[in-house]
């Protein structure tokens with residue numbers, strides 16, 4: 001359990017730009033060097049242009065040279081645990097280390113831990129392009 005990662009995801013939620021859904025999401029991504037990158041959801045008046053918190057964090061990390069992730073924490077204000085959407089599962093699978101833990105955070109201190117392989121067992125990969 002990485003408490004710092006959890007705290008960072010909760011903190012990142014504060015920056016969510018969600019005027020249309022009012023559903024705030026914060027994410028904190030841990031890379032294989034131990035560095036953390038955060039992100040929030042960023043909505044748009046053209047709804048389809050919205051970017052999820054998980055992909056915001058991933059794109060920030062990748063654009064700074066970090067491309068292998070070992071864990072992600074996701075925080076929302078929902079009553080239950082919020083899992084990553086399908087697009088984010090596919091996106092993260094491209095950059096996941098052998099194992100990638102997913103921390104789902106409910107409120108400030110309830111955490112459920114799962115794995116990307118469990119949520120997304122047979123995604124499309126670069127091997128499928130051959």
Ligand code: THU
Nearest residue numbers: 021023025041052053083084085
């Ligand atoms: N959202 C995320 O940021 N991550 C997810 O995995 C699910 C959905 C955002 C997108 C949109 O801004 C809002 O939550 C409602 O769908």
